[in-house]
Amino acid sequence: TFDVSAPWLNRVVERKPRQFVHAVDGVSFAIERGRTLALVGESGCGKSTVARLLVGLYEPTRGEVRFDGRPTREVLASREGRALRRRMQMIFQDPYASLNPRWKVEDIIAEPLREHGLLKDATARRQRVGELLQSVGLSPADAGKYPHQFSGGQRQRISIARALATQPEFLVCDEPTSALDVSVQAQVLNLMKDLQRERQLTYLFISHNLAVVHHVADEVGVMYLGRLVELAPKRELFARPQHPYTRMLLDAIPDIRMTGRARTPVQGEVPNPLDPPGGCAFHPRCPHANGRCARERPPLQALRGVQVACHAVEEGRI
Ligand code: SF4
Numbered sequence: 001t002f003d004v005s006a007p008w009l010n011r012v013v014e015r016k017p018r019q020f021v022h023a024v025d026g027v028s029f030a031i032e033r034g035r036t037l038a039l040v041g042e043s044g045c046g047k048s049t050v051a052r053l054l055v056g057l058y059e060p061t062r063g064e065v066r067f068d069g070r071p072t073r074e075v076l077a078s079r080e081g082r083a084l085r086r087r088m089q090m091i092f093q094d095p096y097a098s099l100n101p102r103w104k105v106e107d108i109i110a111e112p113l114r115e116h117g118l119l120k121d122a123t124a125r126r127q128r129v130g131e132l133l134q135s136v137g138l139s140p141a142d143a144g145k146y147p148h149q150f151s152g153g154q155r156q157r158i159s160i161a162r163a164l165a166t167q168p169e170f171l172v173c174d175e176p177t178s179a180l181d182v183s184v185q186a187q188v189l190n191l192m193k194d195l196q197r198e199r200q201l202t203y204l205f206i207s208h209n210l211a212v213v214h215h216v217a218d219e220v221g222v223m224y225l226g227r228l229v230e231l232a233p234k235r236e237l238f239a240r241p242q243h244p245y246t247r248m249l250l251d252a253i254p255d256i257r258m259t260g261r262a263r264t265p266v267q268g269e270v271p272n273p274l275d276p277p278g279g280c281a282f283h284p285r286c287p288h289a290n291g292r293c294a295r296e297r298p299p300l301q302a303l304r305g306v307q308v309a310c311h312a313v314e315e316g317r318i
Contacts, residue, residue, distance in 0.1 A: 152184060185212065
């Protein structure tokens, strides 16, 4: 089996001026080939750190990331490192910032090919660029244009074409549609799903938007202050959310759960990650918190058929 997993991915530390933050702590999950795991949570929860860890842009201070069963750190440092980099690509949030405005589209899409020494013949490279543009719903004639000649959605299609240039198997998508208008978001998400089916792609999808997650994910991981608090198949998570934080996020968008209840805005603020609360980090915002919650950090464990980190679920209080 193909697997991108992060067992015991502990204590990723990000440097802040004179202080350290445990940006990700004890996060562990696996993604099967051809599937989409979405990581969701408010900003600052560590989901983008996990994304960068998986493609080797950050290194964990403890734990490891495995790709296809092998530790990525080891492989990236070896002679096979380049081949591994080709197999993993990243799509970023902002198609305006991630495309060089002075380059033609053909140069932007061909950049990874040049970087990896692939398709050195100019004609073959041009042909590949044309095919990639077609595969994302653009025209080969667009190759000679510049990014400013395209709409936001089209620019994100160009980013996707660039990410596909090396024929990767695994794509990390960091909020790829959040800078786009809602109507355009659906088109880009549908394109990504089509490409996944055609090319057997595996996605790690980062989003703060549960409607987007509902559209794309097979499995969902909910993160809070650097930790996974719930990990479940999408259907299960949306039908029967267990963790109070997951419930709070879902109650803010009742149209997805179709409960008919009024939307309840997310309560409270995310605490300062430099000074996280003891015990369960969610306890200052949790309507079910008790003394144990303030003292003991709940482990992520198998409960009610999903993975969840909550004393109240374990005790059957909720
Ligand atoms: Fe709420 Fe306690 Fe569960 Fe944390 S452990 S989510 S504070 S009930």
